[in-house]
Amino acid sequence: xxxxxxxxxxxxxxxxxxxxxxxxxxxxxxxxxxxxxxxxxxxxxxxxxxxxxxxxxxxxxxxxxxxxxxxxxxxxxxxxxxxxxxxxxxxxxxxxxxxxxxxxxxxxxxxxxxxxxxxxxxxxxxxxxxxxxxxxxxxxxxxxxxxxxxxxxxxxxxxxxxxxxxxxxxxxxxxxxxxxxxx
Numbered sequence: 001x002x003x004x005x006x007x008x009x010x011x012x013x014x015x016x017x018x019x020x021x022x023x024x025x026x027x028x029x030x031x032x033x034x035x036x037x038x039x040x041x042x043x044x045x046x047x048x049x050x051x052x053x054x055x056x057x058x059x060x061x062x063x064x065x066x067x068x069x070x071x072x073x074x075x076x077x078x079x080x081x082x083x084x085x086x087x088x089x090x091x092x093x094x095x096x097x098x099x100x101x102x103x104x105x106x107x108x109x110x111x112x113x114x115x116x117x118x119x120x121x122x123x124x125x126x127x128x129x130x131x132x133x134x135x136x137x138x139x140x141x142x143x144x145x146x147x148x149x150x151x152x153x154x155x156x157x158x159x160x161x162x163x164x165x166x167x168x169x170x171x172x173x174x175x176x177x178x179x180x181x182x183x
Contacts, residue, residue: 023106044147045112049076052057059126066126066158068141071119071163074112083109084146086120088163088175093134097161097171107177119181124173127162135160136171 050072059066074080084107088099099122112118127135138156145152162172 007112043072043078043080044083045080045145046076047145047148047150047152049074049080050145050152052152052154053076054154056158057174059124062128062160062162063128064126066124068122068124070121070143070154070158071112071117071120072145073117074114077114079111079123081109082118082145082147082178083107085177086143086145086174088122088141088143090136090138090156090168090171090173091140091142092138092161095136097138097169099171099173099175102174102176107178110178110180117159117181118178120178121176122173123175124158124171125162126158127160127172129160133163133168135162138171 044117049126053071054068055071056068057066070086083102085105090097090099102123122141129135137160140153140159141156142151142153144150164170164172
């Protein structure tokens with residue numbers, strides 16, 4: 001029975017050496033996500049230099065969840081930098097409703113080159129039609145990019161948005177941080 005503890009000790013030592021040789025995380029390395037590209041010479045992006053495409057997976061009935069994905073293409077001809085969440089507001093008959101950032105998401109700093117795309121997704125719960133206390137009839141979604149001047153918008157054609165919170169003042173929706181899209 002003495003060979004079992006020796007074998008386990010040898011196996012543990014081998015694994016430790018293998019992890020060290022393979023560059024295991026020692027806490028001192030550069031832990032940037034592999035998909036992030038940054039460039040110190042780029043500046044904040046201008047909202048009016050982005051083309052946009054909106055694609056939705058509409059929530060079919062009250063209580064269902066839908067998504068609206070917005071893809072932005074840098075048409076400025078210059079590199080620019082984005083980091084964070086877009087600020088999204090839903091216009092419901094003159095009432096502005098703020099969409100909360102997704103709580104578990106961590107934004108990364110993105111350098112967006114000419115003709116590259118980035119995007120974000122709004123996730124929402126569809127509200128019951130005709131019930132002004134539980135749903136908002138949204139007509140337009142407006143958003144600003146972090147650090148950019150100006151805002152962009154698109155028509156909301158995806159049904160009522162459920163309301164939550166005290167007095168139903170908050171849309172049951174969230175927005176992801178900006179992230180790379182495409183190849």
